[in-house]
Amino acid sequence: MIGNNFKIAVRQLLKNKLFSFINIIGLSLGLAVCIVVALFVQREYSVDAMHTRNIYRLDEVQKFEGMVAPQKVALSMFPMGPGLQSDFPEVLNYTRVIQSEKMPLGYKAKKIIVPSFMWVDSTFFRMFDFPLLKGNPQTVLNGSGDAVISESMAKKVFGNEDPIGRMVSWYGGDSTEFIVRGIMKDVPETSHLQMDMVASIPREVKADYAGSWGGNWLVTYLELSDKANTGKLEAQFPAFLKKHLDERAAKQYELFLQPLKDVHSNSTDITHDYVNYQKFDKSNTYAFIIIALIVLGIACMNFVNLSTARSLSRAKEVGIRKTIGAARLQLAQQFIQESLLFTAIAMLLALLIAGLFLPYLNTLSGYRISYAALFKPLPLCLLFLGTILVGLVSGAYPAFYLSSFRPSKVLKGSLKTGKHKSFGRNVLVVSQFAGANVLIIATVFVIRQLNFMQTTNPHFNKDQVIAIKCRENSGRKYMELKHEFLKSPDIAYVTGSFQRLGNNLHQTGIRFKGLGEERSVAISHIRVDRDFLKLYDIKVKAGRDFRESDHRQGFLINETMAKEILKDTPEAPIEKLLGTPFGYEGQQKLGTIVGITEDFNFNSFHHQVEGLTISYADSMPFTEVSVKVAGNKVQEALTFMQSSWKTLVPDVAFEYTFLDEDFANLYKADAQLSKIVGILSGIAVAIAALGLFGLATYATEKRVKEIGVRKVFGASAHSIALLLNRDFLKPVLLASLIAWPIAWMILRTWLTNFAFRIELNVWVFLATALLASLIALVTVSARSLRAAWANPVSSLRTE
Amino acid sequence: MIALNHIYKYVNQGGTRVFLLRDISLNIAQGEFISIMGPSGSGKTTLLNVMGMLDEADEGEYLFLDQPVKALKEKQRSALYKQHIGFVFQAYHLIDELTVYENIETPLLYKDYKSSERSAMVCEMLDKFNMVAKKDLFPHQLSGGQQQLVGIARAIVSKPTLLLADEPTGNLNSQQGQEIMELFKKLNSEGLTIIQVTHSEKNAAYGSRIINLSDGRIEN
Ligand SMILES: Nc1ncnc2c1ncn2[C@@H]1O[C@H](COP(=O)(O)OP(=O)(O)O)[C@@H](O)[C@H]1O
Numbered sequence A: 001m002i003g004n005n006f007k008i009a010v011r012q013l014l015k016n017k018l019f020s021f022i023n024i025i026g027l028s029l030g031l032a033v034c035i036v037v038a039l040f041v042q043r044e045y046s047v048d049a050m051h052t053r054n055i056y057r058l059d060e061v062q063k064f065e066g067m068v069a070p071q072k073v074a075l076s077m078f079p080m081g082p083g084l085q086s087d088f089p090e091v092l093n094y095t096r097v098i099q100s101e102k103m104p105l106g107y108k109a110k111k112i113i114v115p116s117f118m119w120v121d122s123t124f125f126r127m128f129d130f131p132l133l134k135g136n137p138q139t140v141l142n143g144s145g146d147a148v149i150s151e152s153m154a155k156k157v158f159g160n161e162d163p164i165g166r167m168v169s170w171y172g173g174d175s176t177e178f179i180v181r182g183i184m185k186d187v188p189e190t191s192h193l194q195m196d197m198v199a200s201i202p203r204e205v206k207a208d209y210a211g212s213w214g215g216n217w218l219v220t221y222l223e224l225s226d227k228a229n230t231g232k233l234e235a236q237f238p239a240f241l242k243k244h245l246d247e248r249a250a251k252q253y254e255l256f257l258q259p260l261k262d263v264h265s266n267s268t269d270i271t272h273d274y275v276n277y278q279k280f281d282k283s284n285t286y287a288f289i290i291i292a293l294i295v296l297g298i299a300c301m302n303f304v305n306l307s308t309a310r311s312l313s314r315a316k317e318v319g320i321r322k323t324i325g326a327a328r329l330q331l332a333q334q335f336i337q338e339s340l341l342f343t344a345i346a347m348l349l350a351l352l353i354a355g356l357f358l359p360y361l362n363t364l365s366g367y368r369i370s371y372a373a374l375f376k377p378l379p380l381c382l383l384f385l386g387t388i389l390v391g392l393v394s395g396a397y398p399a400f401y402l403s404s405f406r407p408s409k410v411l412k413g414s415l416k417t418g419k420h421k422s423f424g425r426n427v428l429v430v431s432q433f434a435g436a437n438v439l440i441i442a443t444v445f446v447i448r449q450l451n452f453m454q455t456t457n458p459h460f461n462k463d464q465v466i467a468i469k470c471r472e473n474s475g476r477k478y479m480e481l482k483h484e485f486l487k488s489p490d491i492a493y494v495t496g497s498f499q500r501l502g503n504n505l506h507q508t509g510i511r512f513k514g515l516g517e518e519r520s521v522a523i524s525h526i527r528v529d530r531d532f533l534k535l536y537d538i539k540v541k542a543g544r545d546f547r548e549s550d551h552r553q554g555f556l557i558n559e560t561m562a563k564e565i566l567k568d569t570p571e572a573p574i575e576k577l578l579g580t581p582f583g584y585e586g587q588q589k590l591g592t593i594v595g596i597t598e599d600f601n602f603n604s605f606h607h608q609v610e611g612l613t614i615s616y617a618d619s620m621p622f623t624e625v626s627v628k629v630a631g632n633k634v635q636e637a638l639t640f641m642q643s644s645w646k647t648l649v650p651d652v653a654f655e656y657t658f659l660d661e662d663f664a665n666l667y668k669a670d671a672q673l674s675k676i677v678g679i680l681s682g683i684a685v686a687i688a689a690l691g692l693f694g695l696a697t698y699a700t701e702k703r704v705k706e707i708g709v710r711k712v713f714g715a716s717a718h719s720i721a722l723l724l725n726r727d728f729l730k731p732v733l734l735a736s737l738i739a740w741p742i743a744w745m746i747l748r749t750w751l752t753n754f755a756f757r758i759e760l761n762v763w764v765f766l767a768t769a770l771l772a773s774l775i776a777l778v779t780v781s782a783r784s785l786r787a788a789w790a791n792p793v794s795s796l797r798t799e
Numbered sequence B: 001m002i003a004l005n006h007i008y009k010y011v012n013q014g015g016t017r018v019f020l021l022r023d024i025s026l027n028i029a030q031g032e033f034i035s036i037m038g039p040s041g042s043g044k045t046t047l048l049n050v051m052g053m054l055d056e057a058d059e060g061e062y063l064f065l066d067q068p069v070k071a072l073k074e075k076q077r078s079a080l081y082k083q084h085i086g087f088v089f090q091a092y093h094l095i096d097e098l099t100v101y102e103n104i105e106t107p108l109l110y111k112d113y114k115s116s117e118r119s120a121m122v123c124e125m126l127d128k129f130n131m132v133a134k135k136d137l138f139p140h141q142l143s144g145g146q147q148q149l150v151g152i153a154r155a156i157v158s159k160p161t162l163l164l165a166d167e168p169t170g171n172l173n174s175q176q177g178q179e180i181m182e183l184f185k186k187l188n189s190e191g192l193t194i195i196q197v198t199h200s201e202k203n204a205a206y207g208s209r210i211i212n213l214s215d216g217r218i219e220n
């Protein structure tokens, strides 16, 4: 029976080419999308999965006075780890991580840049299960300055020598030395910690910072006992803070614990999160899963719709089979087998499509998801089960419906596909187009939001700006470098700063007088060279730009900061603040405010503009140099700078980026999302349209005689096309109505991720409805016009 | 074999009850060859469908092999049907996607014969109907007479006791029709009970008894 059914299924498949084509294409696209998303999800869940201990990251909520919004940060204070371990028995271990990117390392005559270097505590390898090829994880970092190096980095530094016990030094900075005690396997891509070398925090550093409560510049991980209750522990943190910080400071912090597996996937709202490789929000992962299922669902609905729509052609067969002894169940089995065959073919095709699409996804995401991972026993099993499930889901109703025909009815040819049958079909068409519509609307707004962020004026000019990273020894040569660079006709400005724009700038305690009592707040702060505002074209709203005499004395603040200072007297003009005392919290004698700048978006448009203090002081080395290219001779400027750099700081690599690219990177996740949603909604629309085309084909076939009669009685071709199209337009328009509120709610939630966001304009909703109708119209017309133009005589004669 | 007692069948059309069969009482014994005649629309197909259990009477009693059909459970009825009844149609109603061989084999699949048994039974039929050479052809490659032969082969392959034929020669020329009738006569002589519907006096004469139907009633 099964073999026989299979044979018939194959013949049916070959005979009904349109039906087979639409279903196999639709199902294979739907399945391919699901396979790719499943690989992606599997990859997401494998991040940090290698660690077996009960590890949490210690995060802070900072609520400094003067901040526009409290912020969650991935940072903590140096003494917190040891303090927590000694105060709470359930804290078994802690390790701090201080990352230093592009660390220059010297070994004998060799100088090598280590892309990611980390200072850690000796417990690092006891807590995290990064496998060591050499060295004992319990003891490998026990000595001050003991280091573990990755396998491939060891090859680079030591070649064929055995690295164990060898000494390397921090090149260029002070003369810190490390002794290599272990070799670790290269860290896999699926780890939020990415490092090529780690070293134990030196004894002197530990001694210096042991009492340094207040500075947040490292990451702390805690290992808790298995039965620790994190809620209870967190509840004791306020008391812990009170014990170690003064009362005012304790109020500005909250501590919370983030499970290790959440660090990668649930940290989008956490800033200053620098030690978190390729973090990706799990809500986006969920969105992909849902969209993939929608796409597959649309394909399954095509199968159901088309199977029942062409039931007329199967009805006779059902009748015959029943008269020669088939039971309903046997017929249902036959139809289920047909849908299984379709799904199986679609699955094979889907594997092919997924293989073609995966490299694109990898480029887009920066991941290295392997296609080969699919061809292992467990995934293969899942694919097999998936095929059966999809086959059953899409085949069950058609099987139930088709097998219900009564031979005494259908063999007489009096089968009526009644109104309620096409009602069921319309419900599915409405669902398909509602799903597709939601996706189209979402795509449009996601792209619009992305465009908005990339094109909205940030109130400073980042075009043609080259950002150069400075290390300690190159920073010391800043003045000479600036002088040299400015000799080039292609360079307009050179300025220095202690942080780069495009970040959440660090906060510093600020003290000021304003118009009333003296107050202190903690506020974003950037220390710059005198011509910073000129280079970035930042407008001064009141007062003036920096002068030579402002060094360490004159301050600029932004409007938000000015408003914060004036919050008790909001009617006072900001000009009143010019000349009022202002400075760092620890400063003996305050300086003054010399100017107030326009608010500019130094951080991404995800965030509101925070209050900002800009100070001018070039006496300490800068870490960032910004160079504004005159005209557009970027390449010439770069070549010029590289040669000056070589002569002035020959030992340090010339590392630069274009600032507008840095900013584009802030929107990378949004850009990825928009591309993926865009592609998937395109696929969804295509599958839905294919289904509609199939339905239109069967509908017109069924009405061929009616059309013929109408034409004989003088109906015009376009009135007939209209008649046929109307039936399809109604469900598609209804689908739009259903899609609107759903899309609106989803997008409204999504847009709360952005402080600067677009409006949900009504016209986009209307336009997508129009677009969907247009797609439906074009698809259906391809069929109906042909029927309408056909010679009526031939269609009537065939009866 | 068949006993119909006061059978009525009707449909409700726009509030009025239209009778398709009225007060039909009929006894048919094993081995008979019955011809049902009557004008178009007189209810012949309806009566055949009721006797073949494809349709149910609305009133009256139907005994098949002394079993009350209406009272049987669906499962028992379909078992009875599968074991005893074969159908032949005017329009042949072969399955277009299946070859001659497969068309004849299909009823055996539903009756759970083993594959070796099936091929023996199908081959016997092909041989009996002189169609061995055509076994791999599809229905549209055959003439009408040949298609009807396949239809009959399919109906009797599983050795039913009752053959119901609804105008089996209606689409055939008189020579082809005659061949089918000769075949029926031979099958009848081998013990098969046959009930056929026909418009032709000549074909009706092959039967042992003629029943005239008019407006849903038996005329005598
Ligand atoms: N399900 C039905 N609904 C309404 N009328 C029917 C139905 N089935 C059959 N009829 C009508 O009943 C009459 C008898 O039909 P049928 O038994 O097919 O006649 P015959 O086979 O003698 O030509 C016809 O007039 C037919 O139109």
Ligand SMILES: [Mg+2]
Pocket: B044, B045, B046, B166
């Ligand atoms: Mg009839």
